[in-house]
Amino acid sequence: MSNQAGIRWGDSVLFALVVLRRYRFRTGMMLLAMTLAVGSVIAFTALGEGARGFVRNEFASMGTNLLVAMPGRKETTGGGGPPPATGTAARDITLADVKALRERLRGADIISPLMAGKIEVSANSRARDVMILGTDAGYFTVRNLQVLNGEILPAIDLELAQPVCVIGSKVRDELFGNQQAVGEWLRMGDRRFRIIGVLAGKADASGFDLSDGVLVPVASTQMLFNRQGLFRVIVQPRPHYNLDKLRDEMLAAFRELHQGEEDVTVVKPDSMLQTFDQIFGALTLAVGAIAAISLLVAGVLVMNLTWISVSQRTKEIGLLKALGASHTQVRRLFLLESVLLCAAGAVCGVLVGELLVLLGRLLWPTVPFAAPAWAVVFSVLVALFSGLLFAWLPASRAARQQPVDALAGRTT
Amino acid sequence: MISLRGITRQFTLGDEIVRALDGVDLDIAAGEYISVMGPSGSGKSTLLNMIGLLDTPDAGSYTLAGTETVGLPEEARARLRAVRIGFVFQAYHLIPRLTARENIELPMVLAGMAPQERRRRCDDILQRLNLVERAGHLPQQLSGGQRQRVAIGRAVVMKPEILLADEPTGNLDSRSGREVMALLEELNASGITLLMVTHDTVLGARARRQIVFGDGRIVSDTLAAPA
Numbered sequence: 001m002s003n004q005a006g007i008r009w010g011d012s013v014l015f016a017l018v019v020l021r022r023y024r025f026r027t028g029m030m031l032l033a034m035t036l037a038v039g040s041v042i043a044f045t046a047l048g049e050g051a052r053g054f055v056r057n058e059f060a061s062m063g064t065n066l067l068v069a070m071p072g073r074k075e076t077t078g079g080g081g082p083p084p085a086t087g088t089a090a091r092d093i094t095l096a097d098v099k100a101l102r103e104r105l106r107g108a109d110i111i112s113p114l115m116a117g118k119i120e121v122s123a124n125s126r127a128r129d130v131m132i133l134g135t136d137a138g139y140f141t142v143r144n145l146q147v148l149n150g151e152i153l154p155a156i157d158l159e160l161a162q163p164v165c166v167i168g169s170k171v172r173d174e175l176f177g178n179q180q181a182v183g184e185w186l187r188m189g190d191r192r193f194r195i196i197g198v199l200a201g202k203a204d205a206s207g208f209d210l211s212d213g214v215l216v217p218v219a220s221t222q223m224l225f226n227r228q229g230l231f232r233v234i235v236q237p238r239p240h241y242n243l244d245k246l247r248d249e250m251l252a253a254f255r256e257l258h259q260g261e262e263d264v265t266v267v268k269p270d271s272m273l274q275t276f277d278q279i280f281g282a283l284t285l286a287v288g289a290i291a292a293i294s295l296l297v298a299g300v301l302v303m304n305l306t307w308i309s310v311s312q313r314t315k316e317i318g319l320l321k322a323l324g325a326s327h328t329q330v331r332r333l334f335l336l337e338s339v340l341l342c343a344a345g346a347v348c349g350v351l352v353g354e355l356l357v358l359l360g361r362l363l364w365p366t367v368p369f370a371a372p373a374w375a376v377v378f379s380v381l382v383a384l385f386s387g388l389l390f391a392w393l394p395a396s397r398a399a400r401q402q403p404v405d406a407l408a409g410r411t412t
Numbered sequence: 413m414i415s416l417r418g419i420t421r422q423f424t425l426g427d428e429i430v431r432a433l434d435g436v437d438l439d440i441a442a443g444e445y446i447s448v449m450g451p452s453g454s455g456k457s458t459l460l461n462m463i464g465l466l467d468t469p470d471a472g473s474y475t476l477a478g479t480e481t482v483g484l485p486e487e488a489r490a491r492l493r494a495v496r497i498g499f500v501f502q503a504y505h506l507i508p509r510l511t512a513r514e515n516i517e518l519p520m521v522l523a524g525m526a527p528q529e530r531r532r533r534c535d536d537i538l539q540r541l542n543l544v545e546r547a548g549h550l551p552q553q554l555s556g557g558q559r560q561r562v563a564i565g566r567a568v569v570m571k572p573e574i575l576l577a578d579e580p581t582g583n584l585d586s587r588s589g590r591e592v593m594a595l596l597e598e599l600n601a602s603g604i605t606l607l608m609v610t611h612d613t614v615l616g617a618r619a620r621r622q623i624v625f626g627d628g629r630i631v632s633d634t635l636a637a638p639a
Contacts, residue, residue, distance in 0.1 A: 011521045022509040319505045322466060323519045323566070324494020326487045403466040407505065 007329055016337040019309075026305050027341060033298035034345020035352055037291075038379045042353025044291040045375035048284025050360065053368035055280055059273040066142065067247055069093065069233040069254070069266045091263050092229025095158045095218065097254070101233070104253045107241040110138040113158065114232040115221040121214060122187045123175045130171055131213040132188070134221025142236045145210070150182035150197030153217055161219035166197040168211035186214070189224055243268055288375055295379065298345070299386035302338055306394040310334065317398050318406025327399040334395035335388060342387030346380040413573060413605065414440040414463060419472035421458055421628075432458040433469070434628035440607070442573060445600045447616035448609045450625030456609045457578060459625070463607065464497050464576045465489045477573065494523050498567030498604075500596075502579035504559045506551040506566075512558075513538065513547040516565045523570065537565040541595070557588025564595055568604065575599060577608040581615065593618070 007015075020027045071093050098113045105111065115134035120127050137155040139145070145152070153166055165186055172181045186193045199210055222228060237246050247266050254264040310317070320330055353371060360369040421433040432455040440446065440463075448456045461467040462474065465481060474481045476492060484492075506515045513534055520530045538544045541561045551559055560580060567575055577596060581589035593615065600606040610616050617636070624631045 006524050007522050008524050011524075015521070018509055315505060316507055319507070320518075320522065321490065322464070322493065322499045322505075323522055324490050324570075325522045326490035328487070329490075329522060404461050407466075407501065 006326070007332075012333060012336050013340065015333060016340050019337055020341060023309065026309065030298075030302055030305055030338075030341045031345045031348065033301045034342050034383050035348040037294040037298040038346045038349025038383050039352035039356070040291040040294050041288055041375055041379040042350060042371040043356040044287040045284050046353070046357040046360065046369045046371040048280065048287050049372050050364075050367040050369035052277060052280035052284060053370070054366065055276050056273060057368070059269065059276065064270050064273070065237065065243065066269055067235040067237070067243065067250060067266055068269060069235065069250065069264055070231070071229060071263065072265055073263050091258055091261060093233055093254075093264060094228055094230065095222075097257050098158060098230070098233055100257055101235075101250065101253055105235070105246065105249055107237055107246040107249060108235050109238045109241075110142055110234075110236040112136055112139040112142055112234045113218045113230045114139070114234060115218055115225070115227070116231045117221065117225045117227075119188050119224060121171070121175070123184060124179075126175050128171065128174050130168075131210075132221060132224065133210070133213055133215050134218040134224075135215060136218055138236075139215075139234065142234055146200040147197035148200045150195070152197055153215060154196075156217065159219050160217065161223050162217050163191060163193045163220060164196045164217065165193040166199060166215040167195055168199045168209075168213045169201065170209075170211040171214060172198050188214070188216075191220075191224065193220070243270070284372070284375075288378075292379070292382065295382050295386060298383070299390040302342065302387060303390035303394060306334060306338055306391045307397075309337070310394045310398040313398075314401065314406050315409050317401050318403045318408075321401070321403035322407065330401075331395045331399035334398050335391050338391030338395070339384060339387040342383045346383040349383070350376060350380065413442045413477055414438070415473075415475040416462070417473045419459075419462060419469045419474060421455075421462065421467065421469050431455075431628045433462065435472070436628070436630060438623075438630065438633075440574075440605060442605055443600070443603055444605050444607075444621055445597070445619045446605075446607045446621045446623060447619035448607065448623045448625060449611060449613060449616040450631070451611070454625040455628040456625045458628075460576050460578055460607065460609050463574070464499060465493050494519065495570055496572050496574060498570065498572040498575045500560070500564050500567050500575065500577040500580045502582040504551070504556075504563045504583075506559055506563060508551050511548050511550055512543060512554065512562045515551070515562055516569055519566060519570045533569055537569055541565050555588070556584050557591055560584060560588070560592050561595060564592070564599075568599060572604070574605045574607065577606065579610055580608065581610075581612070589615075 071091070095113060098111060101108070102111050112135055117132050118129055119132050120129050122128070135153070136158060137153050140152040147166060148169065150166070154162065154164065156162060167181065167186065175181070175186075176184065181195050181198055184195050186195055193216060199215075201211070216224075218230070235246065235250065237243055247268065250266050251262070251264065255262055258264070317330055320333075357369045357371055360367070416436055416438040419433050419436045420431065422429050422431045424430075434455075436459065438459075448459060450456045458467065462469060465476070469482060472482070477496060479492070481489065481492065507518065510518065516534050516537055517530050520533065534547075538547050541564070543558065543561060543565070546554060546558060551562070554562065560583075564580075575596070580596065581592055584592060596606055596608070597618070608616075608619065616622055619636070621633070621635050623633045
């Protein structure tokens with residue numbers, strides 16, 4: 001009888017498993033190394049992804065699908081990046097500019113001016129320094145701001161300095177406690193404003209906590225601070241209107257309004273988000289790569305332990321050859337041992353890594369830790385591959401042994 | 413069945429070239445019982461390894477069952493070893509982590525034989541070796557004689573034509589040695605070709621055909637009258 005098939009896969013696996021059980025220390029060491037390596041890749045990339053998700057969420061609260069214009073020129077207006085820190089512009093953006101933009105930009109749905117400043121407000125003989133935001137009704141739509149009671153700022157001409165305001169919930173609590181605030185008067189500087197609404201919740205916008213702020217019509221803010229220049233202009237495009245196109249049109253309009261001067265910066269918070277997203281993506285990759293070094297170290301350990309195993313089992317190799325095992329079969333047996341170990345280590349590593357991720361989410365619920373799928377797949381594949389690669393040399397040496405020498409316990 | 417022509421094998425020991433086999437011509441017919449004797453270093457073990465395809469000659473030709481083996485690729489030689497040749501070693505060479513049954517099963521596992529067939533042959537052999545109760549024991553739990561019987565079982569489980577035994581009783585006490593010899597001779601009687609290397613002249617004298625080796629050459633090759 002002659003069976004050409006060679007050793008069956010099931011039998012190879014069984015044979016390898018018996019070896020692995022027999023050499024417990026070696027098995028344990030390799031398992032541990034692979035577990036730590038794969039686990040650390042997963043844990044570290046989850047950390048990077050968590051940071052990325054955290055920043056992304058923060059940006060999302062700034063609003064997406066918007067354009068923000070600010071006075072001052074930035075050289076690299078193309079990519080996004082952070083806006084200029086202070087508005088040291090040659091020329092202000094004025095309410096007249098906003099009105100002109102409203103007429104010209106057909107792609108814009110809402111164009112809202114924004115002025116900001118700090119001032120002391122008082123009511124009920126209580127005073128408090130708060131952030132004043134001068135804007136218009138459209139801003140409430142753009143930022144999706146809701147009022148608890150009362151109403152939002154009236155849709156009036158931008159130049160009209162009506163003495164009304166919408167206050168944040170914290171300001172209400174501080175100045176009025178449980179009393180009704182809507183309808184009351186609020187003193188700001190030497191002017192009085194009627195409270196027409198109270199903002200709901202923690203209304204977060206562009207990093208300002210509006211619950212501790214007061215919204216007033218933009219023209220009133222100009223009077224309060226005796227300033228003309230706007231801090232920002234927020235533009236929300238019509239649905240499906242291309243944001244880049246709108247941005248170009250906006251810049252062109254400003255250039256025309258400002259006698260050919262390019263002294264306005266228009267940014268897309270989306271593209272800034274993208275930039276940060278890229279930075280944190282690269283960071284994830286970097287920490288992942290550092291963790292992947294441990295995969296390499298584990299691979300070298302695999303190689304060493306397989307060398308030892310081959311030397312220890314020289315006679316066995318000779319015997320297998322005498323019993324009719326070929327080169328290929330002997331190599332396959334040794335490779336299989338290593339691959340099985342690495343596979344088991346990879347599985348343990350994934351479990352340990354995901355457990356750490358779970359722990360991280362429990363400890364820091366606001367950070368969305370999650371190992372990216374590519375990191376899991378990559379680390380497992382690399383573990384398996386390094387099992388093959390690093391065991392290849394020693395396994396090939398085993399396969400090359402001359403049976404006569406091997407049986408005598410001599411390595412060749 | 414076996415035909416060696418001008419087989420030469422030399423080793424280099426330091427500056428010295430040692431001819432372990434020096435142009436050996438030998439024919440072996442199926443079913444023969446041959447002992448190979450001679451002093452240490454006379455080349456008898458090298459001859460055994462040569463016939464067992466564990467070693468390759470530097471010169472000469474070796475035909476096994478009509479196939480010229482010199483120049484065959486390693487895979488083909490491994491296949492020939494698997495199905496045509498059984499080995500019995502002085503040091504048993506059992507795999508310590510495998511039970512008696514698993515050791516006997518090993519050549520069949522390597523050949524990829526189906527599990528049912530493996531079990532059937534194992535049961536058969538264990539019965540013939542009188543080792544049924546010991547089947548689940550590891551080698552270290554067996555006596556020397558039992559170990560060698562397991563090794564013989566492993567050697568014949570693939571039903572080879574030739575059984576090559578290198579000092580099969582060398583590590584055994586005389587009683588176990590006699591048992592092992594009886595087993596080998598019984599196998600020979602049932603048709604297997606038996607070639608045994610030994611320096612024990614009493615043991616060697618039991619064979620029908622006795623070859624004496626010296627300095628890599630056949631010194632004498634005699635047929636004894638049946639005892």
